[in-house]
Structure formats: structure tokens, C-alpha cells
Amino acid sequence: MMPGLVQILLFQGLGELITHFFLPLIPGPVVGLILLLGFLALRKGVNASLDEVATVFSQHFGLLFVPAAVGVVMFWPHLKAHAVAIGAALLVSVVLTIAVTALVLKGLSRGSGK
């Protein structure tokens, strides 16, 4: 598990460096993800240790959102005056976005015979 974790942290650090110096708009972890993806494509494989770490992270990805999301919930009362407009916009928009994305995928992949 440790070699995989170190590998991921290295790519995260590399991503942060690139973000800091060249790409201020894309966060470091996203740059790190792209670099790691490129590295895996070059190496043509995932080693067991890296796979193990990635599995743990993907299974508990949600936990890592809790600290930030608690701040969001604490912020909601500030939006009370606009609650209806905001709630409706968020709700309708997320439903439509999921539906449209799924329908386009279904329509286009049926056409290509898959």
C-alpha cells in the first residue's frame, strides 16, 4: 500500500507545481490525475499497491467531501431570502442535466450499433 500512496502523493505534488507555475485555473489534483493517467498509459499497467490505494480512496471518496460540505450547509441560512428561487433552480437543473446527458448517450450509442 505504501509505494502506491507515495506515488499518488508525488503526482499530486507535481500537479500542484505545474498549477502554481503554468496553469492557475486548473487545480493541482486534476493536473496530477492527468499526469498519472499518462504515466499509467506509458507503463501499460497498474501495480497492485497503487490499485489498492485507489480502491480505498474510490470507496470512501464521499467522506473527503464532508468537511467542505458542512461549511456549505452552515452557509444555507444566509440564502434564506432567495430560498425558493435557488432551491428550484438547483433541483430542476440537476434533474435536467442528468436526463439530457443520459438521453444523448443512449441516442448516440444506439446509432453506432452498441
Place this chain on the structure above:
Amino acid sequence: MNAQTPAFPNIHEIWVYLSGSPLLALVLTLGAYQLGVIVYERANRHPLANPVLIAIVLVAATITLIDMPYSKYFEGAQFVHFLLGTATVSLAVPIYKGLGAMRGRILPLLAALLAGGLTSIVSAVGLARLLGADSAIVGGFIAKSVTAPIAMGIAERIGVSPTLTAVFAVSTGILGAVLARYVLDLVRSREWWQRGFAIGVAAHGLGTSRAFSVNPEAGAYSSLAMGLHGVLGAVLIPLGARVFGF
């Protein structure tokens, strides 16, 4: 005996120590999440019993109850928050594993991403305007389907509030994670890769965590959608903002 005092140390002193260290926030965060997972498993992974949502509500209620300011809580919880970046990097692994199957699907995926991304912006901004929200709030909706850290960067770039954008992004993620199954069933989306991609486009990280808990293929496609939406959004949304002037 007069050993009473050392045997019973003042509880309030311990309490002060605990709340002054990261331990309380960490135990609270992990404990609430663990409870959420137990409930989620008991409920057969029902989308309404979302473990993250349960954890968020428990933590928010607890720190309100014990009068702990959010900034104090976050001082401790930042260790968990930091790992969000590390976990994001590690999403390269499930994406890489799904790459072979994705190759033949890249055009439908990109078309769906563009359609979904546009729908997200137009529907939220349009409806909020229609319902009379002021322009500061409307601006916060523009980047809300992009994963929060990228969304905040986009918000700064197009001159709208990063805080509102982050609040709307995280709220969207929660709503999407809870509602996706119903919407996807309604439009009769059956393939895991399509369902996963749709949830990732609409509800980024929180949607992805739900997708992984349901099916690994859905999780991989959801991470891919989140990553692509983030990168394309960071380029196209500021460009669109300049052209259309919203």
C-alpha cells in the same frame, strides 16, 4: 483517602484540550461518516440514505449544538479535506482501467458532456432569473456542475462569487447523488457506463462517490465525466462568458 481530585480530573479541562486539538473534529467527521455508512448498508444502499448526506447533517447539527465555530471545526477536519486532492489524483486508476472500453465511445461521451454542461448552465441561470433572483446569485449558478475547486477558479475568472459557486456546486452534488437513480430510471437509461457518466457530468465528486458505491464501471465513467467536465468547463465557460457576456 484524599486521592479524590487526581482520580477525577476536571472534565471541562479535558474538553477544552480536545476541542483545541484536531482530534474532536476528526473523530466527529469519521464517526458521523461511519454511522452514515452503517445506515446506508442497512438500507440496502438506498439513494435517500446517502452516507455523505447523513454525515454532513450529523456534523453540522453537532457543531451547532456544541457551539463550535465552523472555522474551528475545519482546523481539525482539514486533514480529511486535504486527502480530497490525493483521492482525486487516484481516480486516474479506475479511469485508466476503463480506457479500453471508452475508446470507441469517445464521441458520444463528448457530445453528452457538452449537452449536459449546457443544460446545467441554461436551466439553472434561466430559472433563477425567471424566479427573480438577483444577478449576484444567478452568477453563482454558472459553474455549479463543475467540481467545486475548479468551479471556484472559473467563478473568479468570470467575476462572480466563488463562495456562492462552491455552495451551489456542493449542493448540486448532494442533490444529484440522491436523485440520480430516479431520473435515470425515468429516462430508461440501462447501461452502467451511461448512468455513471450522466451522474458525473451533473453531480461531479459527490455523484461519483455514489456511483462507485453502486457499480465500479459506473464509478469509473463518473470520474471520467467529472474530470472532463472540469477541464473543458475551465476552458469553455470563461470563453462563453466573454462571447455572450453573461
